[in-house]
Amino acid sequence: MISVDTNNINVILATDCGSTTTKAILIEKIDGHYRQTFRGEAPTTVEEPAADVTMGVVNAVTEVGELANRRLIDDNGNIIRPATDGEGCDIYISTSSAGGGLQMMVAGVVREMTAASAKRAALGAGAIVMDVIASNDKRLPHEQIQRIRELRPDMILISGGTDGGTTTHVVKIAELVAPAKPQPRFGGEYRMPVIYAGNQDAAPLVERTFDDSIDLSVVPNLRPVLERENLGPARDRIHDLFLEHVMAHAPGYEKLMEWTDAPIMPTPGAVGNILQTIAEQQNINAVGVDIGGATTDVFSVFDKTFNRTVSANLGMSYSISNVCAEATMPTILQWVHLEMDERELRNRVKNKMIRPTTIPQTLEALIFEQAVAREALRLAYIQHKEFATTLQGVQQQRTVGDTFSQQTGGQTIVDNMALDLLVASGGVLSHAPRMQQTAAMLIDAFEPEGITTLAKDSIFMMPHLGVLAQVHKQAALEVFEKDCLIYLGTCVAPRGQGKPGKPCFQFSLEGDGINEQGNITVGDLRCIPFASGVRAKLRVEPARGFDMGAGPGTAVEREVKGGEVGVVLDGRGRPLQLPENREQCRKSIEQWVQALGLYPD
Amino acid sequence: MERTQELLMVLCVICLLPISAVGQEVDTDAGEAGDPASLRAPTEISAEDHPWDGGEEIELTFSLSPDDPKDLTSDDLVTYVVSRAGEYGGLYSEVALVVPTAEDYEQGHIVYTVQNSERGEPYFFRVQATTLDGRTSPYAETTEAVYSTREWFAGHRTWLAIVTALISGAVITFILLARAGIQLKIRKIAGLEAVSEAVGRATEMGRSCLFVPGVQDMKDIQTIAAITILARVARTAAEYEARVEVPTARSLVMTAARETIEGSYLSAGRPDAYNEDLIYYVTDEQFGYVAYLSGMMVREKPAACFYMGSFFAESLILAETGNSIGAIQIAGTAQPAQLPFFVAACDYTLIGEELFAASAYLSGSSEELGSLKGQDFGKLIVAVGIIVGCLIATYHELVNNGFFG
Incomplete structure (x- = not known):
């Protein structure tokens, strides 16, 4: 996250690059309160013939500028910053779900435990989970390898085992992914990002399993003990890799990333983020x-x-x-x-x-x-x-009163x-x-x-x-x-x-x-x-x-x-x-x- | 002198003749009416085999003494002594002292069922009225032998027959319904649902599952139920690639457990993962076995502990040890005294019949599900019977105590 002096922000420009349209909104500080004032929309240009997402962004922002009677794009096609009277914005931020958003495959030892936690981490980060591989998913190893080959996800999240727990199962999962050699959806030349967020004792073994075709990141276990989830590090890493790999290889995104004052977020992840903020702020469900x-x-x-x-x-x-x-x-x-x-x-x-x-x-x-x-x-x-x-998989505390209500x-x-x-x-x-x-x-x-x-x-x-x-x-x-x-x-x-x-x-x-x-x-x-x-x-x-x-x-x-x-x-x-x-x-x-x-x- | 004796004998015989000749009649002349010192005998008496019984009962019917005040509170309350003999005029033995009821007074006669009769033996009865102040009447007696016989149906068990028919009918009906493809709803048993959760925990933590099939031998129905559940645990463990360890206190249980687990691994498609060395015999000694288990649990810290079968004093020792090592524990026993310990110390407990229902729950076969449902129907009848009985008894008691005024 960038550090911004929030007192000096008066004009905010935000875009959401969807699969079909790019939506831009303008937020302005009016009488000391932030209000959304204008909105513009233009077709997303991530696909051919334009093959540059920023073109759609410029079009949508231009429309907002025209409506607001405010010049937001300079002659070189860049967003004007900082805001002055009648020109530019103080910060520009964006989300993206263009090109199908972030597509992930997750794996864990037990489907209902670490694999479920991995799925929660991926979904919370705004990804679409294409499949969940687990030891008990009733598929044979060759079927699992075949499935990984077919999927072509943007990245893979591997979890499994508590810290100090099973290593055998985790290494087995890594041994399914390694020979499958999954190919990323975008960019033939870049290596498939794999995040390992499982038993820390097994991390060296997992590292040894993969060759150079995989870009492995090891983050803290998302289920260090079965009683607690620690999804934060895995989610952060997913966001980072989304920007480094997926976005960087999508047409025009490199330029878009340079424009934004905060990391681009997958659209669903951003929606989840605001809902969480509101629930926390107002103490509601x-x-x-x-x-x-x-x-x-x-x-x-x-x-x-x-x-x-x-x-x-x-x-x-x-x-x-x-x-x-x-x-x-x-x-x-x-x-x-x-x-x-x-x-x-x-x-x-x-x-x-x-x-x-x-x-x-x-x-x-x-x-x-x-x-x-x-x-x-x-x-x-x-x-x-x-x-x-x-x-x-969490131990329950009972009293005799629970006899008939377990x-x-x-x-x-x-x-x-x-x-x-x-x-x-x-x-x-x-x-x-x-x-x-x-x-x-x-x-x-x-x-x-x-x-x-x-x-x-x-x-x-x-x-x-x-x-x-x-x-x-x-x-x-x-x-x-x-x-x-x-x-x-x-x-x-x-x-x-x-x-x-x-x-x-x-x-x-x-x-x-x-x-x-x-x-x-x-x-x-x-x-x-x-x-x-x-x-x-x-x-x-x-x-x-x-x-x-x-x-x-x-x-x-x-x-x-x-x-x-x-x-x-x-x-x-x-x-x-x-x-x-x-x-x-x-x-x-x-x-x-x-x-x-x-x-x- | 001899002549006088003969005459007296003849007179006595003449006096007794009417009774024996009439058969089941009574010497009503004995005792004078209105004479406070005398008491007249019951006027009629008859005996017959009790219908619809097993041949042990004879029903004796006799009228009340004409001198009976027919008042239970009277000082002159008349009771009736019933005696029985194997031959007429033989040695009579007292079988009952019958106090008339208000109903008997209303009907004017008493029907008394004489118990403990021997089937096929002749019986003769006599009844004598007595008062509290010691006055007695002459005997009223039967003169023809009565035989108790056995019928093909015990009438006093009619209700049992009805209930049996209902329960059996329900079992058969439910089996037929299940076979016809109708879904029989069985409530979820948390303890069985949690098997996969417990095995999953062991898998994630890289530890073993401990299964204790009780301390009794294979002849105990609880041990058999435990082995059924073991099959499920083993199958789940095979799917999850987890380890199940089964120390037993009986050699036969070990053999049965080995066969069961081998079958489970085979059906899960993992026969290679089966290791029979993990199912072993420890000792027949109850506390020796428990000491071994406790030590092993503390050393190896299994992540999931299953206690299924018959347990006694060791239940709390095992459950507390398992709790202290942080294992998910699932227990099941039909020993009522051990249930509170298991409930308090374990994560999930199969209570009493849930242990036996587990087999049907897990297999899902129409026969087992049908019989389970049929049994539930039987329990429902019993429960309703108890409630209705309690209500009637309470109402009756309240009415008798003048509660309703």
């Missing part, structure tokens, strides 16, 4: 989701533990058929309140497969797309819950009741015509429990702010709070189930210009408009059998934020169960659509 065309990223911070998963085959364009296959058509159809049969749904999926980048042109197409999005998000969240777990290690740490903030980003969520639609998709897919604030990333600014947080935390937090997030409102949903029509909870909402109270019955969904920026005191008294986080039937009080949608009072119960009968289900969904005003009549 947060979940972020970015649903794309091919993949869906889920980020979570629970009790200061950060986790990220990439659901590689869950997306809204290229992966839509996979979403439909995994979720099944009848399940997707459950979310459609119109008369639409399975055949029609299939036709829509096929059309989308043929033209993946089209956006809905009719109301029916929008409803269908949002139904698929609900299932894609739900499946991605399930995968995230399965991955974000407590450590396995739980194994590896339980999920994702707790919807403890969730405070749910942030949405990605086309289908960010560009939904009505804010209510985004809120409804989030509520239906994630099923937040208790009281949860819902927000969306206005212009997919989180990556920029993630890298900015490393340079100027205050600026990143201010912009995140004021310009990045659009608060949708608050979801109030007790855990528990009951018969439709029976009491679910009582509520009262008192604050500036608002005074509402009433009862919500099981199956009801109600929205109370509640302006953004306003706060009010919410008291919820759940009925017997329902829990708002303080125990069944116990009332809770909390200060809640308003938003574009307002307060959504959800009496549908958790876990959310839709009626099995199609007609009943359709009626229920229609009732909820009306309650939230999701679509025009």
